[in-house]
Amino acid sequence: MPNSKSPNHQSAQPCSPQAQQSQVVDAQLFDNQVCFPLYSAANAVTRAYRPLLDAIDLTYLQYMVMMLLWQHKQMNVKELGEQMYLDSGTLTPLLKRLEAKGFVERRRSELDERVRLISITEAGLELKFKAQSVPGELACKADMSPEQAMELKRLCQTLLANLGS
Amino acid sequence: MPNSKSPNHQSAQPCSPQAQQSQVVDAQLFDNQVCFPLYSAANAVTRAYRPLLDAIDLTYLQYMVMMLLWQHKQMNVKELGEQMYLDSGTLTPLLKRLEAKGFVERRRSELDERVRLISITEAGLELKFKAQSVPGELACKADMSPEQAMELKRLCQTLLANLGS
């Protein structure tokens, strides 16, 4: 067993289908889906952020990029992609839009011409203050206990890790 | 208190910011976000389904629609939208694509000409058998215990309900 990933659970139907549960669940029934509520909740979150972020002219994803840049000041596309589980196909146009709004600067690295360095601008830094109330307002809408929120986060991170890539 | 929705928790920062926690968390720090892992996990799920669904020429969302139609045989756009938390702007083109593939039929209701009835075709019904292994294969990739899966689902449904609409 040369793998650090040990658990190997089986939920609705087992991995090797020798089945025979007393509680037979129809895994092809819409209401028995686990991931669709996840999918819908993720959409609901971006919908809930939208009116809060409209005021500072950011989408939810752009807001997440800005959050990384408030912290790191400068990152390249690969680093952003690793943090956000996104590739250049998604990030390049998004970063161009942030550049057009004046919140980031996109220039080539001088050490490695392939690398595109994304750095925050003065206007981008100011956004951090304008966005101060956003987390609290969203937490209010979401109305989850800290325990529920942490558990949700933990489970999502586990799933994300298990699904790999 | 004329509201059935009672809890009103406050997580990262309280709704009315009179703050002062011993454990001060910076809600503007990327790593402290609760919803971004949710967002990333949802993307990872559709990514994980993709190779499984390619064989039957369905996207994840199309697969969810087919699941509803395997059960109900016929639904209108509004009913689909209520189940899936999506509107006609998303569903109409998706249903046209399913129609083009021959998995559903789209016709007007004769009782109410505004209503578009979506009914499953023979080919659409056959998909249910071809897709039999999909839930098990995904469960295997996800590798969550039944308890974890149920808890994740429950938390997502709570969040979805709290965020409303």
Place this chain on the structure above:
DNA sequence: ATGATTTGAATTGTGCACAATTTAAATTGT
């Protein structure tokens, strides 16, 4: 009955996601 309102879908336009491909620069192997 008919004008006003409401309702169910469709349309339009913007912004993700992401597979697949392309481009150019850096690195590796001999």
Place this chain on the structure above:
DNA sequence: ACAATTTAAATTGTGCACAATTCAAATCAT
């Protein structure tokens, strides 16, 4: 040194999401 490979971004094309608008049919109000 330089051909082959690898790597970082960008590009292309398809399919969601969703706000906003439009359109037509049904319902309501007088």
